[in-house]
Amino acid sequence: MSINLDQAQQTFIVEARELLQAMEQSLLQLESEPGDQNAIGAVFRAAHTIKGSAGLFGLEPIVSFTHIVEDVLDRLRDASVAVDATLIAVLLKSGDHMLELIDVVASRGEALQTPALEREAALRQALSAYQGADHAVAGVPMTSVVNDTQGDVLWHLSLRFGVDVFRNGMDPLSFLRYLDTLGRILQVTTLTDRLPALDSWDAESCYLGFEIDLRSAASHATLNEVFDFVRDDCEVHISAVDDTPFETAPGGTELVAQPEQLAPAPQRVATNSEAKPRDGNYVRVNADKLDELINLVGELVIASAGASLLARSCTNDPLQEATSTVSGLVEEILDGALHLRMIPIGDTFNRFRRVVRDVSQELGKDIDLLISGAETELDKTVVEKIGDPLMHLLRNAMDHGIENATARREAGKPSKGHLSLNAYHDSGSIVIEIADDGAGLNRERILAKAQERGLVATGAQLTDQEIYNLIFEPGFSTAEAVTNLSGRGVGMDVVKRNITLLRGTVDLDSRPGQGTVVRIRLPLTLAIINGFLVGIDQSTYVIPLDMVQECIELDEPQRQSSRDQGYLDLRGEVLPLVDLREHFSHEGPPARRQNVVVVRYAEHKAGLVVDDLLGEFQTVIKPLGKLFGALRGISGSTILGSGAVALILDVPALLSQIVQLEARTAQAPQSPSVVVR
Amino acid sequence: MAKNVLVVDDSSSVRQVVGIALKSAGYDVIEACDGRDALGKLTGQKVHLIISDVNMPNMDGITFVKEVKKLASYKFTPIIMLTTESQESKKAEGQAAGAKAWVVKPFQPAQMLAAVSKLILP
Structure with missing residues (x-):
């Protein structure tokens, strides 16, 4: 049977990465609270699920390595x-290695490179110290469906189904049907001797x-x-009738399994972590489908605005009312649709917990990361793209911001440094704050x-x-020595540029000896903009x-x-x-009357001269095609x-054009003292 | 009408693999991500077979099976347990709870289909 599992494998990759992420978090949690049973359970479950799923796809390297991890x-x-x-460190590294193995699968790579294999060997070695003496040999039994071809044999089967077989969800008939797929049933005799008066x-019991x-080729x-599933309470005798018995003892083999003495279920798997909301009822949706939906909703907004406009032009009150109801609903749909992407x-x-842990160890500094506002929601694209700038800012703070323990003690601060990440809503945008309690910037x-x-x-007053x-x-x-971490040529300007690309802004506040706060302000969504309409011509x-x-x-004189x-x-x-x-170039x-719209971006201000002011308008941004990529001063339509x-x-862009123009005309800039780009 | 199979597993890739296999054999598949979710899916539609993982968040497979067995309309519904631990203890626990059939992970799709077809027809 050929079943295409490619797509499922993609799901596995995504899922495994998420699980590894969760595993890492739980390990870090475990590091701070070694007795946390929930965290242990979560780590185990992650490894366990990855191993199980990897086995489905026959990803042997993942299975065999994860098996050891799971064992530990x-x-x-x-x-x-x-x-x-040490154990936590080994497990964290094992998680990294599993991720590496999954990346190999994801990139359809052949196998691991030698350094990675060496790492794996070292990890196996380290893990084996924690394994029990009787640990199972790595690997999982991969039982395959037996398909013996030893010629047809005539078998005789005697079946006595237990009284509870229906109640156990088993249907004797379906076993017979299944037998029929393994060979040819020549004869069935139904025994009714056990039927009571x-x-x-x-009626719910089985007496047959x-x-x-x-006649079958099966062994x-x-x-x-x-009959595995009914073994417990059924009698099954299978014997070969022909003179070519293979492994059957004469007279048939007794195959009645002893009903096992079943211990009451011990409640050891009590890892039902109520606190994990992400285990809830989620539907995984392809992001493209969401984008398509949002795009359509955008069209709907536009169409409904068109309908309202038409309704207003013809004096028909019920129609106007109807369109205004539609507009209201459409707005709600729009809000809902945008929320889907958040x-x-x-x-x-x-994810930065691990980074902070590793980097602080590398630097020999003791740094604690405090996270707040983790539930703050942002557009998916923004969340994806903000990771790198945040990482850079955090590394900077750890590398240059927070001093080493000696310097901190001399400054009268606790030797443990603190770093905090905070996110919150602020008037229609999201603010992310990265604060450290380090030395602050040197003005x-x-x-x-x-x-x-x-x-x-020189001589400018700033x-x-x-x-x-x-x-x-x-x-x-400003770093005097280029360290391993930051200062590798990727500067803060890249951070700023990445944030600007997300239509965000970044600014920084610092107090000598007390620390630095970097504030990133981001729009709630990239798809919708609150706009101000102006008319020219x-x-x-x-x-x-x-x-x-x-x-x-x-007015005229000013003009x-x-x-x-x-x-x-x-x-x-x-x-x-x-203008x-x-x-x-209109x-x-x-026009006879003109207006100026004063706009501000970062520290620059300018006036845009337009004909008409047409008011506010919430609108869906449509990106411009590649053809218009070179247009200056237009960001979309x-x-x-x-x-x-x-x-x-x-x-x-318009503002920076002005600033450039000014810098060129006025050789020595007096009033705008900061020159940008 | 094709028969409904409820696949309960917290791993969506497992659900997907089982789903693909079962659909190719002509069954209809309903997915649930844990025991609690699965119990909700049992009402309002007839489920002819349940395949459930053991180790799941929110409600584990054993508890789930016990809950299913309390439902009058699912008295005769076959349940297959998915166990990764080939250990007998989990299997035994599942059987005690009422899931008499099992498939050991990792399994080939064909193995799953074999187990299912012993219990119901599409």
Whole structure:
């Protein structure tokens, strides 16, 4: 039978990775609380499930290695082995190795490379110290279906089914049918001699026996196996009738198994961890399907906006009411659909426990990681992509932020360093905080370095905040010695760029001697944007609402002066202007009245000159095709209720264009003191 | 109408493999991720055969089988236990609880089908 298991194997890979993740967490939990039975149970279950599933796919390397791990864990569960630091370290490494083995399967690789094999040998060696003396030889019995071809034999089977056979869920008839698939049933005699008188007859009991003649190529053992499930309370005699008996003793073999004395089920597997919500009722859905759904819902939003618009244009009250109900529902559907993509950040956070443990050991520092807000939900894409920047920030904090124990004691701080990861909602966005209680940033050193690199003009007056944020500039690294961990050329500027790509922002706050806090602010979702609609000519543009600060009307005298100077006097502040009409080459005379939308991104502010202000609008972002990739100042598009296309402005790009322009025209920048890119 | 088989296992890859095998043989498959989930799936539809893992979170297989045996409408439903531990103790526990059939993991899909077809027809 050919059954295609490829897809199931993909599921196995995903599942095994998740299990290993869970196993790692439980091991770390076990390290801090060695007696935690739940954690032991969880670790065991993870290894156990991986081994079981790997066996289904015939992944022998995984099975044989995991078997040893499971064996050790079983002893841990029995309390024949005690939890100690070495064991945890070996088990963590074993988990890593299992992941490696699974990666080989995932990448359809041939086998492990020599270094990995050497690691495996070392691990096996280390694990064997914890195995019992009588441990089973690695490997699992892989019983295959016996398919003997020794020519047909005539068998005689005597079956006496037990009275409870129905109650045990067994149907004698289905065994007979199954026998028929192994050979040809020549004759069946039903024995009814045990049938009681009608008044004592129980319809739920079985009183039948069968005498069967079967011609089959199957071996005695195979036939015997057929009745495995009813062995307990049935009498089965199988004998060869022909003169070519193979392994049957003359007169047939007694195959009645003694009903085993069954001990009451010991409740040792009491690892029903109520506290694990992820064991709940989940449906695994392909992310593409979700994206498709969200895309469709987006279309629905647009279509329903179109319908409302039409309804409003024809004066039909019931119709308007109906469309407004539809719009309300569509909005709810949209919220629900977007929620489907949201996953808690906790899994990403928890992965860092191991990182912090390993890195702190490597650095010889004692560092504790505190996690809060793990349940905060974020768009799946954001969660996937935020891992690397977070990892970099954490490593930085451990490497450069937190001092070694001696320095900490001298500074009057506890020798154990603290690192915290926190996530929370804040007005429509998600904030992730990475805080350490280390030495803080060195203001002078950063400033000196920035001046040396030409990032800051000498003599410029910068606030502390501005100076600290200089470390996010490209080509900036203050570490004096390049350590193994950070400072490998991938700087904080990459962190910032990755976060910006997610439409997020990052800023940093530091207090000398007390520590540093990095705050990453991310949008709740990447698919929807709260926009502010503006009109130029006949076209409509969308400005992300969170960047809009205020709107002002541009009157005639201001218009003249601003056109000449390119900036506006906003309550004594210099506000550079971008005339979008000009920027996007709209032809025709400017409108009689113009407005300025003041936008802000990071520390830059500018005014966008537009014709009309059309109000707020929640909209679904449609990415632009590759063809438009080179367009500057546009980040995407959306479709309005009327069916018209509106372009979404890329405010950060527009702002950096202005800043560049200024830097070029004004040789010595006076007022905007920080030069960006 | 094809017969319904309820596959209870916390490992979705196991469920998938068993599901693929059973569907190829003409059974309909219902999946559940643990005993608690499975009990919910037993109501509202007729399940003709149950295949259950032992070691599962929330409600383990043995407890689940005991619960099934309490249900009047599942009095005669065959139950196959999946055991990875080829140890007799688990099998014995399962049998005591009422799951008289078993398949030892890891199994080939054909082995599973053989066990199922001893008990019910598609």
